[in-house]
Amino acid sequence: MAEQQKKYDLLIANGQVIDPANGLNARLDVAVNEGVIVTVARGIPKEDAKIVIDVKGSYVTPGLIDIHTHVYPLLPSPSRLYAIEPDSHMLRSGVTTAVDVGTAGWRDFLDFKESIIDTSQVRVLAMLNVAAGGMVRMISEQTPSDMHPEITAAVAKQYPDIIVGVKAAHYWAGKPFDDIHVPWASVDSGLKAAGLADLPFMIDFCPNYESPGRSYEELVLEKLRPGDIHTHVFAKQFPIVDDNGKVLPHMRKARERGVYFDVGHGAGSFWFRNGKRALDDGFAPDTLSTDMHYASVKPAGLDQLLLMSKFMNMGMSLEDVIKRSTSEPAKLIRRPDLGTLSVGACADIAVLRALSGDFGYVDCGGARLQGDSRLDCQLTIREGNVAYDTNGLSMPDWREAPEEYWKMPFLPGPGQKA
Template sequence: MADTLVLRRVRRVSGEEIDIVIKNGVIAAITGPGQGQAEREWDGSGAYVSSGWIDMHVHAFPEFDPYGDEIDEIGVRRGVTTIVDAGSCGADRIADLIASGKQAKTNLLAFLNISRIGLLRIDELSHMEWIDREMVKQAISKYGGSIVGLKARISRSVVGDSGVEPLRVARELSEATGLPLMVHIGSGPPDIREVIPLLARKDIITHYLNGKKNNLFDDEGQPLPVLTDAVERGVHLDVGHGTASFSFRVAEAAKRHGIDPDTISTDIYRGNRLNGPVYSMGHVLSKFLLLGYPLEEVIAAVTTRAAAWLGKPELGRIREGEIANLTLFTLEDGPVVLNDSEGEERTASQVIQAKGVVGNGEFIECEIRA
């Protein structure tokens, strides 16, 4: 007998209440509430359903310390059905990362670090000889189905005396391979005004809401011209919260000027999963509710907009006949204290709590954080 599950009386973010019937991992029917028929059911009264959350910036290679974690710990167990590892591995270890992804319940994609050593060291772009152009191209040729772009971390502690030169090489590699760049920004040098003009349409600025001195807003909260120019030419803005890269103050300035995130990502790894300030995708999304973004816009940033950037629109929709990748979540009443990466606290009246996922057709309950 076919294995069937009905998600009973779940709500889309629009408020529409539905039943979703899943048969052998595929969405078999989307019906009115209480109408779906199946062997098993999950009572979703009070819960929302969206297409599976996509986290565009994680670190999922546990062998690297401090920036590593287990794939499913930061994926399905926290409501995320697809993760994109943001350059943990270069050409030396990308095969190992992709192999581990095949054993996980969470879908794994990756940005390839332009440094062949990846995050084996946290100054991986401080020696230009670690950027091996041929190894980059060979890795893409072999693992192109899993590699979605190139990653370059362009901040002082990473590049050392190399300055902006690693980004110039990354730009050349992007043009040679046809893959976009994800560029980490942080403390200078190099100055942010040297970095951003090198980015092109579809490239990603991650950590764009960081509160460091070398950030994208001036002392009055006005966006720098390099940022507004980048937005106009189609550069993609990603949050990449992380341990040190999200500021409430900067996020409020960005919102005032309509410079909103294209995608919301966590930059999660073991340390900030266990000790904060990240904890989970739901925790990070709650900060954007607190900032005044509507629920539909917040969820779009981890579903339809992320899927569109990846060129995988099927990951961002709920449709009969397709493999079920879904996230189930609730809005829980506060008060709950939320922290940014600068140590600033805000009190939220509501937070987003992932309850479960259907990942590639399999129902998995999420780990609940108190």
């Protein structure tokens, strides 16, 4: 059959397909054409595809979604040391959609869009910081007069395909801010913006148990609405489990109310003491997210796969860690078109394998958990194109490489975007 007449651009063959959105965990092939998933079935004829990638022994999942990242470096600013570059850091761990949460507020959103969102191969979505200056102008998050719910909501409505939520963060307790802080100004402003824009609200919360009061219990039981998200759930400052390792009643009540809990691991927001105990008592986080930024990536190479591996070694099943990195984050950001291998969906695909051996996992308090498995990314497909292929699965043996490969000025590999 002539190349042009073939039905599929790409066939991912012989993998174990795990697609929680469709309840799939089976040995299946996935066919892609023009950037879209067109067939998921057993025994799709190889001759119907221009490129066939045999992934026997690997898992095929929807491209992963990380709903807490920081990828906007405002230049010139100290923040350039903070953000990470999405394509080089995320495609290698199977992540095809990253949500930047609150690095930019409305004041810098257009620059963020033009410099990063529009130019990255990773699909970058955003939760807009209710503070006009976002995190890149850090004092903005401490300044109630800088919080603009109406403008934030108006900008969000202008970009419904990109802006998937409102974020508030880093409203510290303690000196000197106690003197100038209205306790709930940051949370209330964020909730107002999210309400006006009809979007979820994500909070990185700083409780203040001294005076004036701003308790975690009040946040999750009274302030947050169903569909809102508390990120950094296993940071040490939150009352999650009691001394006997039992999950506290307000956590279960909040979940019953429809509040979501996200990991947001980061450099200082994940402790086994809270996370492992909560998991053992049946309280899994709704979503796994990295909070990737310079300081969280640098110490131990944090990325989405390492986080998923950590949770597997804490006792979560493979299917569960995939669900909490695909269909669940898609649900939280109200984008059910993402995180799925449904026919008609954008062909964002991750090919993973599970390695066995001695592996250690660390938390943000210098503690370690011994493990025996780790997930490894073989291949990442973004919109039907091979975006990451560390083992050359999509490439021919060098002795059989077509002559035209040699003549090309630069070739990133077949199936890739030149």
